[in-house]
Amino acid sequence: MNVVAKTETGRALGDAFAVVRDRLPGEGKIADQRRQAFEAYERSGLPHRRIEDWKYTDLRALMREVLPLAASPDDAALSRAKAVVQARAIEGVRRLVLVDGAFAPDLSDWQDLEKGLSINPLRLALEAGDEIVATQALASDVANPMIALNGAMATDGVVIDVANGTVLSQPLHIVHVASGTAPASTFTRSLLRLGRDVGVTLVESYLAADGAKAYQTHDGLVVAIGDNSRLDHVRLVEDSVDAFNISSATVSLGAHAHFNTFGLTSGGHVSRYQLTVTCAGEGSTVETNGVNLINGKQHADTTLFIDHAVPHCASREVFRAVVDDRAHSVFQGRIIVRPDAQKTDAKMMTRALLLSDDAEADNKPELEIFADDVTCGHGATTGALDESLLFYMRARGLPEKEAQALLIQAFVGEAIETIASDELREVAIAAAQRWLQARA
Template sequence: MNVVVAKTETGRALSDAFAVARGRLPGTGQVADRRRQAFEAYERLGLPHRRIEEWKYTDLRTLMREAFSLAAEPDAAALERAGEAVRSHTIDGVRRLVLVDGVFAPNLSQTDGLGQGLRIRTLQEVLEDADSALQAQLFAPENSDAMVALNSAMATDGVVIEIADGAAPKEPLHVLHIASTATPAAMFTRSLLRLGNNAGVTLVESFVAADGVKAYQVHDSLIVSIGDGSRLDHVRLIEDGRDAFNISSAMVTLGAHAHFNFFNMTSGASVSRYQATIVCAGEGSRVETNGVNLLNGRQHADTTLLLDHAVPNCASREVFRAVVDDRAHSVFQGRIIVRPDAQKTDAKMMTRALLLSDEAEADNKPELEIFADDVTCGHGATTGALDESLLFYLRARGLSEKEAQALLIQAFVGEAIESIANDTLRDLAVSAAQRWLEARA
């Protein structure tokens, strides 16, 4: 394709932001080279738009009206506001790791007593250190996607977690992203989780805004490698403020007989996109991804998953549920690739959308690319309104229209939420869904 990319004003502003931020970005030598290459790639690609297939439903040229400059390091007032947010988003029994406006906040984080086999550093530390293997892994993502490239260029901080062979920290790790900026700003974070062999951990990521914080833009990325025989339970909750913008990318690789159990719920942010590439690179690995979108107003939320079955005997299950009210727009794109060698792959994907208003929109795009001949692959997609006969049954039993709808919506998303293994985290997702339903009533 030979398209001359006409740069939008937003695209230009992002280019300027890199020039301004360059001096502040951690890492020299090879890291600086990788950033420059990534930035050049972003410059070539420009902001993703609807003629780029992967971004068909999320045209950033129209959705991203302006680009904010890189958030300043949080000052005392910003940390104070973030501290308040920490108190209202505390989860019992987890180890909290806090990023405020894209910068690690040691005083709000719990980094003591890590125990054997768990190492946690900041992205800054790792990039300024001499650990070239980790640095290579951090910059492993290709620059083919403009937003991943931009993130590679601009990432200021993040959390780098290493779990040694055989280690399984009991406490879930909670990476809490707090926007606390007093003026509109952008945050660029990159985190990494490296699980050794026969290890296990639960990782929670949540995105929130401190009280009173309005417009901001989150650009996050997460790189995960799950060693042979290891298990990662991963829960993400997007509860950003209603003026926020959140573009997050994840790159996950599974070793042999590794297990990845994933849950994502988006109820916040004005525009959000979560794009993940999950690669079954070791035989016998298993992936379960569950997603829920709870949207109203004019929210736009896009979940784009690429499941890459590269080797034989792996299984994947994708379940996605969208509840869309008012004039909101939900997008699910699920692509499954089964490589020629990946015989005996068992891959299934089911996506269902519930439209609560005439103007709500849900786009489901399943794509199966199968190059092996002995596989079980399937997908299904449904879109519809709440079942009138169920609503009448509940109303005939005394539930008001809103109560009846709420009960059916809870049931609709419940199947995905049930997949969360950890009780506390499952309850957390249930209450997040309940908050959304109550705000609606």
């Protein structure tokens, strides 16, 4: 018989859940759903290295505890958030801002929506007792304790619906801002539902206001892409250097749907991004691309799971990591091809560039194939900068750091070039350049 002893940290979080229950929107079945999700988390607690999917990211050692829930943002917090949002503004997007886990209507462009687009704060939907939204948005993988915890504790987020046949004229931009000066946790969950024949671009940014430190961001995104629809997704993580970011996304594709996603992580002390994509409709296409740019003692984990459940689907994964000092990059990519998913075309490639002797990169590509008429492959490499190229560039007058920066930009360029929008590609390049400049 296995007996699970609850630690002091577990008891403290259980007490905290009871204390903040009044702050969590939703009653009746919604409250029961939260309670069940929290009980699922309590059964295992923070994941650790003995769990295979968390082998390289032991949160019991790295994070140790879940901080208390952040207070609702006051005027001072909103003012600090406004400053950083304006400093990192992206032109031509519809901005939706979450501050310390709460939707900030005065900082968001959620009025005067174009035809076919609907945007509502998650809190309002849950307070109204919308059980359909609750079931979809707060759905939790009970086998994943951090997704279960997020579903139990989510205070707010956005619910976005795009009607059949709608192609949005401007990208949607969800901005997550930590503004508090005291260590605390935020929990958000957003839902994006695309109808048939829809075209949408979604950007997510994680930012820290001036003075925000040692905070924890716990975020979740649930996406349903209808038949013949396309979603382009860009994700930029630029948290403060002592922050924790534990995020997940669950995406389901209909027939002949297309999902193109790019993520860049350059901030945060410890980050973990878990993306699960299910090809549920025949003829769907998935492109997942990412870059880790980390140094110091940063730890950045990208874990991808692509499920080919039906025939005639294709997926591509391209991941790059640049690791300096004593930083640690983790990439785990698993592709599963179900027995009925004949004619699957799936490929995955990850490369890591180590800039110091103490840098570490763990790459773990996996294929699980249960069909016999497929084209699948994966690869992984780890190495250092090419000394001959560095010598060539330095011999022509370039300083060492500048020469390294050019080679690093070329190394990550293959992943960044997959961003469909020219404007958003420039935004990602600018984020990478900020990291390179700070390194210099």
